[in-house]
Amino acid sequence: MNQPIPDPAPAKDRLRATLIAARRQRSGADRAAAARANAAHLRTLLAGARTVCGYLPLDSEPLRTDLLDHLVAAGCAVLVPVIAPDAPLDWCSYPSPSAPGAFGIAEPVGPRLGPGAASSADAVLVPALAVDRTGARLGRGGGHYDRTLALLSDHHRDRELVAVLFDGELLDVVPTGAHDRAVTSAVQPTGGIHRFRS
Numbered sequence: 351m352n353q354p355i356p357d358p359a360p361a362k363d364r365l366r367a368t369l370i371a372a373r374r375q376r377s378g379a380d381r382a383a384a385a386r387a388n389a390a391h392l393r394t395l396l397a398g399a400r401t402v403c404g405y406l407p408l409d410s411e412p413l414r415t416d417l418l419d420h421l422v423a424a425g426c427a428v429l430v431p432v433i434a435p436d437a438p439l440d441w442c443s444y445p446s447p448s449a450p451g452a453f454g455i456a457e458p459v460g461p462r463l464g465p466g467a468a469s470s471a472d473a474v475l476v477p478a479l480a481v482d483r484t485g486a487r488l489g490r491g492g493g494h495y496d497r498t499l500a501l502l503s504d505h506h507r508d509r510e511l512v513a514v515l516f517d518g519e520l521l522d523v524v525p526t527g528a529h530d531r532a533v534t535s536a537v538q539p540t541g542g543i544h545r546f547r548s
Contacts, residue, residue, distance in 0.1 A: 357527075358525040358526055358527040358530075359527075361525035362488060362491070362525050363491075365479075365480065365524070365525065366479055366490070366491060369479040369480055369488070370410075370479065373410045373411075373479075373516070374410065376410070376516070381409070381410065381411075381412065382414075383539065384412035384516050384517070384539040385407075385411075385412050385414040385416075385417075386414075387539035387540065388412050388413055388417075388514055388538070388539055389413070389414065389416060389417040389420070391537045391542050391543055392417055392512070393417070393420060395473070395510065395512065395535075395537070395543055396421060396426070396472075396473055396510075399421070399426050399472040399473055400426060400427065400472055401426065401427040401428075401429065401470050401471045401472055402421055402426055402427075402428050402429070402471060402472065402473050402474075403428075403429045403430075403431070403441065403473070403474040403475065404417070404418045404421070404428050404429070404430055404444065404475045405430055405431055405475060405476075405477055406430055406448060406455070406456040406457070406458070407477065407514075408455065408477075411477060411514070412514055412515060412516045412539065413475070413477075413514045418430070418444050418445075419445070422444065422445065427443065428443070428444040428445075429441040429442065429443060429463065429467055429468065429471065430442055430444045430446070430457075430458050431457070431494070431498075432457045432458060432462060433451055433452060433453060433457065433492070433494055434465075434494075435452070436493075437465070437497060438465040438468075438497040438498040438501045439465060439468070439494050439495070439497075439498045440462050440463070440464060440465055441462070441463045441464070441465070441467040441468055442458035442459075442461065442462060442463060443458075443460060443461075443463070444458065446458035446460030447459050447460070453492070465498065465501060466501075468498060468501070468502060469501075469502060471509060472509055472510070473509055473512060474498075474509065474510070474511050475512050475514055476489075476495055476499070476511055476512060476513050476533055477489065477513075478514065478515060478519070478536070479519065480515070480519045480520070480521050480524055481513045481515060481519065481520055481521070481524065481533060481536045481544075482520070482522060482523050482524040483520070483522060483546070484532065484546060485532035485533045485534060485535075485536075485546030485547070486523075486524040486526045486530060486532055487513050487524065487531070487532065487533050488524045488525075493529070496529055496530055496531045499511060499531035499533075500529075500531055503531065509534075510534055511532075511533040511534045512533060512534070512535050512536065512537055512543075513533045513535070513536040513537070514536075514537055515536050515537065515538045516538065517538050517539050517540050517541055519538070520536060520538060520541060520544060533546065534547050
């Protein structure tokens, strides 16, 4: 991982604003095509997984719930997150009815399984605005996934932590701080799967 810098917040905020603006400029057709391509890569990567932590994507993200439906149909248990303030993510089984959560993001309204439920996952799909070539990830700034990935690292279990990106979002360097957690791989529509550890 990159060398953490004392105060990465200004650099992260600038990069985050640039990346969010670029995503807003993408057409619906471009987003849908990216999501289809990412789903094809992820179906291959996740074949045989027994449990996967996914997420309910924003319209601007390069993922759709079709992938989660495919995994469930293939016999995989899928968990999706619920945001808890200043805490690791909680989880619910998918599919489940959803409603807008505290941040306006769709969240499941089914029974909560607790933050520890993710420790059973073979893979965790992680939303990201960018990832660099060491696996350092830039999210939206809430820290929820960093707290969850830190919790998972305590279980010493080998699992895929997969950032889901558009093409052009795998960068040379992403600014990082001491609490940031790296992913093990990333998926891009035309770039396919990039692995950051063997």
